[in-house]
Amino acid sequence: MIEAKHLIKSFDGKEIIRDISATFEKGKTNLIIGRSGSGKTVFMKLLVGLLSPDAGEIRYDGRNLPSMKKAELNALRQEMGMLFQGSALFDSMTVMENVMFPLTMFSQETRQKQEMRAQFCLKRVQMADAADLYPGEISGGMMKRTAIARAIALNPKYLFCDEPNSGLDPKTSLLIDDLIHGITQEYNMTTIINTHDMNSVMNIGDKILFIYEGKKEWEGTKDEIMNAENKKLNDFVFASDLFRKVKAAENQ
Numbered sequence: 001m002i003e004a005k006h007l008i009k010s011f012d013g014k015e016i017i018r019d020i021s022a023t024f025e026k027g028k029t030n031l032i033i034g035r036s037g038s039g040k041t042v043f044m045k046l047l048v049g050l051l052s053p054d055a056g057e058i059r060y061d062g063r064n065l066p067s068m069k070k071a072e073l074n075a076l077r078q079e080m081g082m083l084f085q086g087s088a089l090f091d092s093m094t095v096m097e098n099v100m101f102p103l104t105m106f107s108q109e110t111r112q113k114q115e116m117r118a119q120f121c122l123k124r125v126q127m128a129d130a131a132d133l134y135p136g137e138i139s140g141g142m143m144k145r146t147a148i149a150r151a152i153a154l155n156p157k158y159l160f161c162d163e164p165n166s167g168l169d170p171k172t173s174l175l176i177d178d179l180i181h182g183i184t185q186e187y188n189m190t191t192i193i194n195t196h197d198m199n200s201v202m203n204i205g206d207k208i209l210f211i212y213e214g215k216k217e218w219e220g221t222k223d224e225i226m227n228a229e230n231k232k233l234n235d236f237v238f239a240s241d242l243f244r245k246v247k248a249a250e251n252q
C-alpha cells in the first residue's frame with residue numbers, strides 16, 4: 001500500500017500539487033485521471049521520489065519516502081517498476097538486452113538465473129519470439145510490452161505507469177491495459193497509472209483518483225464514476241469520445 005498525505009509541490013511560486021492525500025492499495029490498478037496539465041506527472045514523480053515535496057508524507061507500507069536516507073531510498077527503488085512516457089528502450093540493445101539491463105545492474109543472481117528471469121518476463125508479455133530484435137524493428141505496442149517486461153524484471157512490489165497508452169491505437173491500448181491489470185493481480189503489486197483515456201478507466205479502473213488543477217477533486221471506482229455528482233468530473237468524463245457515443249446511443 002502506498003499512502004500520500006497532504007502532498008504539496010510548487011514550481012516558481014506556483015502551487016502545482018495542492019494538498020493531495022490518497023491511498024493506493026495492493027493488487028489493484030489505481031488510476032489517476034485528469035486533463036493535460038492537471039499535475040498527474042508531477043504527482044507521480046513525487047510518489048517515486050524523482051521530485052521532493054515541499055510538504056507531506058509518502059508512505060510505502062509505512063516507510064516515509066521523503067525522510068529516507070540515500071541507501072534506504074536506493075533499496076526502495078529496487079522494489080519499484082516504472083513505465084514512464086514513451087517506452088524509453090535502449091535503441092542499441094535487443095529486446096532481451098533491454099529486459100536484462102535492470103537485472104545486470106541490481107540482481108545478485110547468477111547470469112543464468114538472470115537470463116531465465118528475463119525470458120520469463122518476455123514470455124509473460126508475449127515477446128519471447130522477438131527477443132533478438134531491436135526496438136527499431138518492432139511496433140509501438142511491442143515496444144510497450146518490452147518496457148513492461150523490463151519494469152517487472154526485478155519483481156517489483158510497486159508499479160508506476162505514466163500514460164502507458166500514449167501513441168497506441170485503441171485496440172493495442174486495450175491489450176496493454178489488460179496486461180498491466182493482469183500482472184498487477186498476479187503478482188499482487190500496488191499499481192498506479194496516469195491516464196486521460198476513459199476507455200482505460202472503464203476497463204481497469206479498480207480505483208480512480210481525479211485531479212483537477214493540482215487538487216484531488218474526486219475518488220471512487222469505475223462503477224461509481226458514471227453516477228458521480230461532480231460537475232468537474234462529469235465534464236471530464238463526458239468530454240471523452242467514448243462517452244459522447246454512449247450518451248448519444250442512450251438518447252436514441
Ligand SMILES: Nc1ncnc2c1ncn2[C@@H]1O[C@H](COP(=O)(O)OP(=O)(O)O)[C@@H](O)[C@H]1O
Nearest residue numbers: 011012016034035036037038039040041042043
Ligand atoms: N519542472 C517543472 N518546472 C516548472 N513547472 C512544471 C515542472 N513540471 C511540471 N510543471 C508544470 O506543472 C503543471 C502540471 O504538469 P504535469 O504534471 O506534467 O501535468 P499532466 O501530467 O497532468 O499533464 C503544468 O502546468 C506544468 O507546466
Ligand SMILES: [Mg+2]
Nearest residue numbers: 040041163194
Ligand atoms: Mg503527464
